[in-house]
Amino acid sequence: MDSTLRALATGCKGFMDESEGLRLFELARESASLGPVLEVGSYCGKSAVYLGAGVQEAGGMLVCVDHHRGSEENQPGWEYHDAELGMLFIDGGHTHEAANNDYESWSGKVTPGGILAIHDLFPDPAEGGQAPIEIYRRAVASCDFDELATTGTLGVLRRGTG
Numbered sequence: 001m002d003s004t005l006r007a008l009a010t011g012c013k014g015f016m017d018e019s020e021g022l023r024l025f026e027l028a029r030e031s032a033s034l035g036p037v038l039e040v041g042s043y044c045g046k047s048a049v050y051l052g053a054g055v056q057e058a059g060g061m062l063v064c065v066d067h068h069r070g071s072e073e074n075q076p077g078w079e080y081h082d083a084e085l086g087m088l089f090i091d092g093g094h095t096h097e098a099a100n101n102d103y104e105s106w107s108g109k110v111t112p113g114g115i116l117a118i119h120d121l122f123p124d125p126a127e128g129g130q131a132p133i134e135i136y137r138r139a140v141a142s143c144d145f146d147e148l149a150t151t152g153t154l155g156v157l158r159r160g161t162g
């Protein structure tokens with residue numbers, strides 16, 4: 001990863017370990033040739049820098065969605081029907097409703113072979129909210145995605161091509 005962008009990312013406010021960010025960078029660089037990379041939930045942009053650095057190296061496109069209003073409601077008027085995504089990174093609202101909404105709205109757009117990454121997986125409920133791991137498990141149970149290695153609390157799945 002470009003050292004200037006890496007310094008920018010580590011200096012940015014946010015809740016992501018560098019190991020998780022570097023994994024996102026590698027996944028985005030690998031997936032961006034399949035289609036646009038979509039991040040749901042950017043906060044101050046830390047993970048967006050990691051994703052953007054990977055997408056830039058691959059010559060692809062990154063779209064970040066965040067209403068920056070501190071509210072869980074979906075914002076009206078934003079539709080994205082046509083594109084198939086090379087990668088989807090879900091790190092938006094962490095309530096059950098918001099996380100399931102993000103999963104239902106976007107996961108079906110991931111192209112075969114593309115990546116679905118979900119932040120803040122906590123297998124032990126004492127360590128964190130359960131909504132992100134709940135949608136991760138939904139994705140596994142759907143049989144549409146294969147599990148790849150997890151980095152920290154970053155879960156990674158690949159949509160099957162069959």
Ligand code: MG
Nearest residue numbers: 015091119120
């Ligand atoms: Mg997060």
